Amino acid sequence: MMIGGSRLRRLGWAVVLGATFALFLALTFQVRTVKSEVVRAERQIVALERETSRLETEFETRSNQRQLSDWNAVDFGYQAPRADQYLENERQLASLGSLPGPGAPSPIRVARAIDEGELPAMVNPLTGIAELAAKDDEVAGEKESGRSLTADVRGSLGQRLAAGVSFQPGAEIAQ
Numbered sequence: 001m002m003i004g005g006s007r008l009r010r011l012g013w014a015v016v017l018g019a020t021f022a023l024f025l026a027l028t029f030q031v032r033t034v035k036s037e038v039v040r041a042e043r044q045i046v047a048l049e050r051e052t053s054r055l056e057t058e059f060e061t062r063s064n065q066r067q068l069s070d071w072n073a074v075d076f077g078y079q080a081p082r083a084d085q086y087l088e089n090e091r092q093l094a095s096l097g098s099l100p101g102p103g104a105p106s107p108i109r110v111a112r113a114i115d116e117g118e119l120p121a122m123v124n125p126l127t128g129i130a131e132l133a134a135k136d137d138e139v140a141g142e143k144e145s146g147r148s149l150t151a152d153v154r155g156s157l158g159q160r161l162a163a164g165v166s167f168q169p170g171a172e173i174a175q
Helices: 002-076 090-096 136-145 157-162
Strands: none
Touching: none
């Protein structure tokens, strides 16, 4: 009988050890499953945060577009290019650089370099009197070179702003 009891005891321990190992494996797989679900949820959270940030940026951009559109309508008057304003090929681009035909108006020039001697005198907008740009010892040097530091400017600010200004050497301010 002793032989049967010790075998039964060994068999019982083997069954308990096998069941414990099976439960350990099941628990390990369960932990890995939960861990992978947590990682997947964290990735979804990061993706949703990025999407939220993108949507917030798009919303701000669209609201800025409305503001820019309002500013454009009131202040600037810019318009989107039309289809006929685009060039189809290189020949059209090259034709833009060709010489003007007979009777064509001269091209519009919008900028010109101004020599230092051509600058008009600095005028105080409140008083209408030309300001001196140099100290007394520098005034003597300017007088020797023939340049005048003051200009005879009269009238209200509105009149001075409406008056035409010529940037030609020796030209006076039109009143």
